[in-house]
Amino acid sequence: MSLLSVRDLTVKFAMRDQTVTALNGISFDLAKGERLGIVGESGAGKSITGFSLLNLLSRPGYIDNGQILFDGEDVVKMNDQQLRKVRGNRMAMIFQDPMVTLNPVLTIGQQMVETLRAHRKLSVEEARQIAVVKLREVYINSPEERLDQYPHELSGGMRQRIIIAIALLLDPQLIIADEPTTALDVTIQADIMELLLELCQSNQVGLILITHDLGVVSQMTERTLVMYAGRIIESGRTRSIINDPQHPYTQGLINALPQQTLPGEQLRQIPGNMPTLAQVPNGCAFNPRCTFATDTCRSQIPQISHYGEVEVACHEVQRLQSEQAREEEKA
Amino acid sequence: MFAYLVKRVFQAIAVMFVISLIAFAIQGNLGDPLRELVGQSVSEEVRQQLRDELGLNDSFVQQYLRFAGNALQGDLGTSYFFKEPALDVILKKLPATLELVFGATLIIIGLSVPLGVYTAIKPNAILSKVIMGLSIVGISVPVFLTAILMIFVFSVEFGWLPSFGRGDIVHVWGYWDTNFATVDGWLHIVMPSIALASIMLPLFVRLIRAEMMEVLQSEYVRYATAKGINPWRIYFVHALKNTLLPVITVGGVQIGTMVAYTILTETVFQWPGMGFMFLEAVNRVDTPLIVAYLIVVGFIFVVTNTIVDLIYGLVNPTVNLARMGA
Amino acid sequence: MSEQGLDTQMPHQAEPSRLAKIMDSDMLYSFRRNPVALFSFGVFAAIAVLSFLAPLIAPYNPYDPAQIDLMNSEYPPVWINGALPEFVLGTDDQGRDLLSTILYGTRLSIIIGLCAVALQAFLGISIGLVAGYVGGRTDSLLMRMADIQLSFSTLMVAIIFLAVTQALFGSETFNRYAVFFLIAVIGVAEWPQYARTVRATVLAEKKKEYIDSARVLGFGPMRIMLRHILPNSMSPIFVISTVQVANAIISEASLSFLGLGMPPSQPSLGSLISAGFDYIYSGSWWITVIPGIVLVVLVLVINLLGDWVRDVLNPKLYKG
Numbered sequence: 001m002s003l004l005s006v007r008d009l010t011v012k013f014a015m016r017d018q019t020v021t022a023l024n025g026i027s028f029d030l031a032k033g034e035r036l037g038i039v040g041e042s043g044a045g046k047s048i049t050g051f052s053l054l055n056l057l058s059r060p061g062y063i064d065n066g067q068i069l070f071d072g073e074d075v076v077k078m079n080d081q082q083l084r085k086v087r088g089n090r091m092a093m094i095f096q097d098p099m100v101t102l103n104p105v106l107t108i109g110q111q112m113v114e115t116l117r118a119h120r121k122l123s124v125e126e127a128r129q130i131a132v133v134k135l136r137e138v139y140i141n142s143p144e145e146r147l148d149q150y151p152h153e154l155s156g157g158m159r160q161r162i163i164i165a166i167a168l169l170l171d172p173q174l175i176i177a178d179e180p181t182t183a184l185d186v187t188i189q190a191d192i193m194e195l196l197l198e199l200c201q202s203n204q205v206g207l208i209l210i211t212h213d214l215g216v217v218s219q220m221t222e223r224t225l226v227m228y229a230g231r232i233i234e235s236g237r238t239r240s241i242i243n244d245p246q247h248p249y250t251q252g253l254i255n256a257l258p259q260q261t262l263p264g265e266q267l268r269q270i271p272g273n274m275p276t277l278a279q280v281p282n283g284c285a286f287n288p289r290c291t292f293a294t295d296t297c298r299s300q301i302p303q304i305s306h307y308g309e310v311e312v313a314c315h316e317v318q319r320l321q322s323e324q325a326r327e328e329e330k331a
Numbered sequence: 332m333f334a335y336l337v338k339r340v341f342q343a344i345a346v347m348f349v350i351s352l353i354a355f356a357i358q359g360n361l362g363d364p365l366r367e368l369v370g371q372s373v374s375e376e377v378r379q380q381l382r383d384e385l386g387l388n389d390s391f392v393q394q395y396l397r398f399a400g401n402a403l404q405g406d407l408g409t410s411y412f413f414k415e416p417a418l419d420v421i422l423k424k425l426p427a428t429l430e431l432v433f434g435a436t437l438i439i440i441g442l443s444v445p446l447g448v449y450t451a452i453k454p455n456a457i458l459s460k461v462i463m464g465l466s467i468v469g470i471s472v473p474v475f476l477t478a479i480l481m482i483f484v485f486s487v488e489f490g491w492l493p494s495f496g497r498g499d500i501v502h503v504w505g506y507w508d509t510n511f512a513t514v515d516g517w518l519h520i521v522m523p524s525i526a527l528a529s530i531m532l533p534l535f536v537r538l539i540r541a542e543m544m545e546v547l548q549s550e551y552v553r554y555a556t557a558k559g560i561n562p563w564r565i566y567f568v569h570a571l572k573n574t575l576l577p578v579i580t581v582g583g584v585q586i587g588t589m590v591a592y593t594i595l596t597e598t599v600f601q602w603p604g605m606g607f608m609f610l611e612a613v614n615r616v617d618t619p620l621i622v623a624y625l626i627v628v629g630f631i632f633v634v635t636n637t638i639v640d641l642i643y644g645l646v647n648p649t650v651n652l653a654r655m656g657a
Numbered sequence: 658m659s660e661q662g663l664d665t666q667m668p669h670q671a672e673p674s675r676l677a678k679i680m681d682s683d684m685l686y687s688f689r690r691n692p693v694a695l696f697s698f699g700v701f702a703a704i705a706v707l708s709f710l711a712p713l714i715a716p717y718n719p720y721d722p723a724q725i726d727l728m729n730s731e732y733p734p735v736w737i738n739g740a741l742p743e744f745v746l747g748t749d750d751q752g753r754d755l756l757s758t759i760l761y762g763t764r765l766s767i768i769i770g771l772c773a774v775a776l777q778a779f780l781g782i783s784i785g786l787v788a789g790y791v792g793g794r795t796d797s798l799l800m801r802m803a804d805i806q807l808s809f810s811t812l813m814v815a816i817i818f819l820a821v822t823q824a825l826f827g828s829e830t831f832n833r834y835a836v837f838f839l840i841a842v843i844g845v846a847e848w849p850q851y852a853r854t855v856r857a858t859v860l861a862e863k864k865k866e867y868i869d870s871a872r873v874l875g876f877g878p879m880r881i882m883l884r885h886i887l888p889n890s891m892s893p894i895f896v897i898s899t900v901q902v903a904n905a906i907i908s909e910a911s912l913s914f915l916g917l918g919m920p921p922s923q924p925s926l927g928s929l930i931s932a933g934f935d936y937i938y939s940g941s942w943w944i945t946v947i948p949g950i951v952l953v954v955l956v957l958v959i960n961l962l963g964d965w966v967r968d969v970l971n972p973k974l975y976k977g
Contacts (some may be wrong), residue, residue, distance in 0.1 A: 056557055058548075080562075088558035095557075100550040105572045105648055114568075115558045150648040166558065346805060361824050467964060471957035473907045475914045476930065476949050483937055483946065588810035595911055599934070610915060613820040621824070625817060636808050 003173055003206050004030040004053070009066035011048055011057065011230075013277070020277040022048050022061065024230045032173065035200060035207040037217035037238060039253070040227035043274045046210045047096075049227070050178045053208070054087050071173065089119040092167035093176045094196075097183040098159035102151035109147030112166055119170050134165040138195060157188040164196060174206040182211075193220060214253055218242045226250045229275055229285035236310030246312040248290050248320065284315065292316045339640055343633045350629035354622045355398050358408075361618045407626060408619030412612070417623035421605050425627075426507040427497060428593050428604030434510075434524030435589065439532050444571075447539025451547065452566060462536065469533030474592045478526035478599035485522065493519050495601040523600045527592055531585055538581055542574040549573075576647050583639030587632050687969050694965040697958040704955055708763035715757035716743070720923065727752045731941045749929065749944045750936055751921070758924060759948050763955065765925040769839050770906040774898055776844025777905075781851020782894065786882045788852065789859025800856070803849035811846040812908060818842045819917040832920035839918050843905050850897055858890040892970040899963035903956045910952055926952045 011023035023045050030036050038046045051057050053068055055075050068075040070091060078086070087093075095101040102111060112131035116122055122130070128147060135143035138161040151159055160180060167175050177196060181189040197220050200207045209220050217224050217238060224241045226234040226249065234247040245251045252270035254260065260268070272289040275281060284302050287293040296315045304313040314320070382388050389397075401407070407417045450459040472480075486494035498519035501512035510516035546552060547570055555569045556562075594606035601607065605624060612620040688694050707714065717724045729752035732741050741748075746755040788799040806814075822838055823831045831838070862885070871881050906926075912918035913927030914934075921932050926948045933944025 054557055056553065058553065084559045084561070086559070087556065088560070093554075093557040095550060095554055097550065101554045103551040103555065103569050103573070105576070105646075106569070107648075114560055114564065118559050118561060118564075152648065357821050361821060467960055468953075468957060471903065471907075471960050472953050473911050473914075473927075473956075475911055476952065479930065479934055479937065479945055480949065483942055487937060487942070584808050584810075587808055587813055591810045591812035591816060594816060595915065598915060609820075613824060614916075616824045618824075621820065628813070632809060632813075 002029040003032045003034070003071060005067070005069040006053070007067040007069070009049070009052060009068060010064045011045075011052055011061060012064045014060040014062070015278075018278065021064075021280075022230050022277055023052065026066070026227075026230075026232055028225055028232065028235060030174070030206055030208065033200075033204045033206055034223065035197075035209065035221040037221035037224040038208060038210045038227060039212060039214055039217055039224060041212060041274045043229075043276070044227040045230040046212075046227055047178050050093070050176045050208065050210050053176055054091055054093055055083055056087075056093075085119070088115055088166075088172075089170045090172050091174045091176065092170070092172040094160075094163055094167050094178065094180045096179045098156050098163055099183060101163055102159060104151055107148055107150055108154075108162055112147070112162075112169060115166055115169050130169065131165075134168055135162065137168065137199065138162070138165045140165070156184050157192065160184060160192055161195065164192075164199065168199060168203065168205075171203065172205060174208065175200065176208045176210070178210045179212070180209075181216075196220070214242065214257060215259065226253070229280050230277065231285065231313065232304060233286070233314070234310055234312045235304075240309040244308065244310075246307055246310055246317050246320070247286075247314050248292055248316075249286050252289075284313075292320055335644060336641070339637050343637045346633050347629065350626065350633075351399055351402060352395070354625045354629075355395050357625070358398070358618055358622045359394070361616065361621070402626060407623035410612075410617055410620045410623075412615050412617045412620070417619040418627070420608070420620060421623055421627050423506045424603060424605040424608045426509075427602060428597070428606060430510050430520065431523055431527060431593060431596065431602060431604060432589055434520050435527035435531070438524055438528040439535055443532055443535035443539055446536045447574075448543060448566060448571065450536065450540045451543035454544065463540075466533035466536050470530060470537075472529065473595075474526055474530050475595045475599055477529040478522070478596055481522050481526060482599070492522050494522070497603060523596050523602055526599070527589065527596045530592070531589065534585070535578070535582075539574060539578055542577050543570055546570045546573045572646075576643065579639060579643050579646065583636050583643075586635045586639070590628055590631065687965075691965060693961055697961040697965070700954065701958045701962065704763060704951070704958075705767060708760050708767060711757070711760035711764050715754075715760045716745075717754040717757040719753045719758040719761050725752050731936065731944070733941070734943050734947070746947055747943050750932055750941070755943065755947060758929060759926070759951055762924045762926045762929050762948065763951060765836070765919060765923070766906050766909055766927070766952070766955070769836060769843070769909045769925065770902045772840045773843035773847075773905040773909070774901045776840060777847045777901060778851055778894065778898060780845065781848040782855050782887070782890075784848060785852035785855025785890075786859060786886065789856035789863065790878060790882055790886070796856070799852070803852050806846070807849045811843065811904075812911060814846045815842045815908060815912055816915065816917060819912060823917060828920075832922070835919050835923075839909055839912060843908050847901060847904075850901065851894065854893045854897060855887075855890050858893065859886050862886045862889050896963070896967045896970055899959060899966050903959040903963060906952070906956055906959070926955075 006029070007027050009023055009026040010021065013020050013022055026045075026049060028036070038049060040046050048057070048061065052063055053070075053075065055063070055068075055078065057063065063076050066076065070086065073082075073086075075083070075086065102108070106114075109128060109131065112134075113124055113127040116127040116130055117124070131147060132143045135146060140146055140158065140161055146154070146162070154162070164180075175196075180196065181192050184192060193216060196207070196209075199205070207221070209217065211217060221238050224235065224238045225232050226241065226247065228249050234241060234245065234250045241250060242254065245254050249270070252268075255268045256270060270289055275285060275288075281288055281298075283296070283298045283300055284290070284293070287297040290297065294316060300315065302313045302315045304311050307317050387394075405418055409415065410417045410420050413420050446462055449456075450462050453459050481492075482494045485492040493515075496519060497508075497510055497516065499513040499515035500508040500510055501516070503509050503512075510520040552565060552569055555565050560569070590606075593604060594609060596602065597604045597607035598610055605627070609621070609624045611617075612624065688698075712718070719725070729741070729744070729748050730750050732744050732748040733739055734747040734755075735742060735745055737747075744754050744756070746759065749755055749758060784799055784803075788796040819838060819842060859882075871885055876884075909918060909925060910927030910930070913925050914931040916928075916931065919925040919928045921928055924932065929948040930945050930952070933941070933946075933948070936942075937945050
């Protein structure tokens with residue numbers, strides 16, 4: 001049985017004059033200890049998916065429909081107390097910006113101890129000892145001293161390590177990491193990712209990594225979801241998606257990677273922008289930016305279905321493949 | 332910490348210096364000390380002689396230094412009306428004012444935190460809307476009018492509460508007589524305290540609510556929720572502590588306003604404190620007393636503001652290292 | 658190229674009209690849908706119009722000694738036994754018609770409030786612009802002054818200033834110029850509110866490109882500040898101003914109540930309440946209570962409007 005099973009998740013935002021749909025029937029599974037990447041440009045609904053899994057959406061967002069089965073229990077139907085038992089305990093989250101995630105007026109120790117004591121009957125002293133062990137695991141030196149420091153006394157990288165340590169405090173089954181390195185200095189981004197990967201592997205923790213960076217996904221995860229305008233448009237094994245992307249959008253994302261560009265050549269960005277939630281085009285949401293779009297694409301929403309090694313939501317995927325094959329033959 | 336302390340104390344001294352200059356300027360221009368001393372029936376020669384003796388013909392700097400020197404030794408001149416040292420007159424009135432401020436502060440702190448937090452946590456509850464509605468009425472009624480309307484209702488119409496004076500007070504120590512020792516004393520201080528608190532309380536409720544609502548939107552509160560922390564701990568540890576930082580700063584500023592409002596409250600209730608005394612001194616052109624009041628009140632302002640700043644530094648860990656060391 | 662051509666070429670030049678745009682659409686929309694705002698505005702407009710028309714509509718002129726008869730003093734309002742029909746709201750201790758005196762007094766309170774706030778805004782905006790634009794030592798000195806000024810409450814400063822002024826000039830001269838003293842002291846004491854806000858906007862705007870381009874195009878600092886930066890501060894200034902008018906009216910009333918403001922011969926609402934307070938024990942409550950209610954209603958509707966303006970204009974709350 002899978003650890004997490006999301007079925008038909010729909011999230012809406014009640015704005016002042018209208019209600020917009022941010023997530024539209026998202027479904028996916030995650031096995032125990034599996035690492036899954038969710039990719040897409042900003043506004044695709046990646047972070048909203050992450051927050052929904054912990055039922056953490058704040059007004060005006062709400063889960064309109066769907067199931068989030070975590071270890072067989074539906075997170076959507078849980079009351080506050082049940083949710084509290086899951087959050088931070090069995091499912092932990094790493095937020096985007098470590099500079100604003102930790103409470104500025106509480107010490108690192110206070111914030112670690114309260115997390116442990118919220119879920120287990122421990123004395124403060126016992127909790128501090130566990131905290132020290134976990135801080136060592138994320139390579140924080142002199143952890144005993146760090147416990148009595150305030151967040152502002154520590155660097156961004158150090159804070160994110162501490163947040164990873166907090167995520168691991170209660171040995172969760174799943175960690176959701178929402179762009180955990182975007183706010184950090186480029187030089188330490190790789191270190192943090194490596195640390196996260198190492199800890200997930202050694203502790204058998206499932207990981208959902210939300211990012212816009214396909215490069216990171218290819219190093220960190222076993223499976224990948226590509227999202228566009230609140231829908232999953234392609235999913236499958238990470239290697240398949242990186243090596244043989246099917247959806248024109250995924251192809252565009254991969255072509256835009258700096259690694260795909262020769263030195264001196266311009267980066268190949270996908271033209272145009274992600275539509276805003278209030279103005280999603282009819283049919284396939286990607287059609288205005290897609291070079292292969294047909295009338296069908298402009299009128300009907302493509303359903304996700306198997307194609308080769310992946311699942312993809314595109315009307316023209318077959319034509320695309322044959323055209324590409326023809327081009328390759330020519331070459 | 333030490334550097335920060337020195338900086339704050341230095342600034343406090345600078346402000347006191349400016350206040351003393353203003354006070355000195357007032358003293359020099361307001362009223363004629365000779366007339367108070369000897370009346371008008373003295374010849375011009377004797378006047379000149381007296382002026383010399385009193386040092387009124389010395390240079391401005393000399394006179395100011397003498398004034399400041401005396402002030403530092405606690406000599407703020409002699410009240411024309413009471414024929415007593417001005418500082419003594421004020422110190423005798425001080426406890427009455429402080430007890431009034433204390434009563435009002437109790438009301439403000441005791442009510443503003445729970446009301447502010449409640450309205451922030453449950454912004455759509457009917458009770459919250461009632462509290463917010465009352466608060467805007469509260470800030471729209473001037474202190475003196477609250478006092479008058481309370482007297483009209485509770486003293487004149489119903490006759491439940493006494494409308495003026497301190498009632499039965501019990502001697503404690505030195506100049507300090509307290510209202511809090513007898514039932515009559517309590518009855519007398521209830522209305523003045525409520526009146527004094529009446530404009531600050533809604534102000535603080537609104538401030539705490541606004542700050543708290545902003546903090547509740549913050550990323551670290553969301554993170555605390557994601558960690559499965561009990562909501563009460565989130566409200567009262569994570570959120571309230573961050574909420575109180577700006578509230579402390581505003582609180583420091585409001586202490587000054589509170590002293591000003593004591594003048595209004597004491598006037599309406601004929602409360603024998605230093606605010607009431609000040610207005611009487613103004614009507615009698617009792618210059619030494621006016622000047623002494625100015626210096627004492629200025630001193631209270633500066634001291635409380637400095638203390639509030641220091642408390643802020645102690646409560647806020649970000650100030651601790653980042654600014655205090657610098 | 659003409660200057661106007663330059664202005665239209667700068668895309669950010671559209672920003673200054675933000676307030677105007679909000680005024681057009683969202684603000685008006687929200688206003689029409691908000692019964693509290695509509696009601697408050699209606700009441701405020703009614704009070705303002707009636708009081709400014711006082712010389713035309715008031716049954717008596719309280720400033721004209723010929724129309725005042727001490728024999729008429731302390732008549733109750735018409736709904737109470739023993740009233741005279743010609744004095745709808747009764748008479749005060751000097752025999753003046755209370756309705757007329759309240760109309761004139763309200764006019765005085767509103768004028769002092771508006772003028773004091775205009776003075777505050779002028780001083781505060783100028784200082785804020787200079788502090789933010791010049792920066793450096795000037796900035797820190799001015800802001801330090803603002804801090805200190807704020808820590809001394811307006812009312813305290815006003816009380817001491819007016820008390821000393823009154824003692825210095827004697828009550829007769831003081832009473833003659835009381836309006837100006839009040840406007841001056843309330844106006845001067847509250848400048849930091851504006852200065853801080855304007856300075857914050859200046860600092861935020863200064864970083865933006867269009868200010869650079871304006872500077873590169875050779876516009877002087879005065880022009881940049883007044884034409885480019887100031888318009889962006891309009892929303893916060895507008896929000897502050899509403900609240901400040903309410904506060905100024907309260908301050909004026911408080912000072913007049915203490916006998917440090919308008920004299921009983923030209924009463925504002927505060928001095929009327931003050932005069933009536935002595936008679937509250939003898940049963941003539943209306944001399945105090947009726948002007949008191951007018952004062953509270955006036956300040957309340959301004960505060961309600963202020964709350965609504967803040968909700969509409971404050972970008973932080975705007976999204977919620």
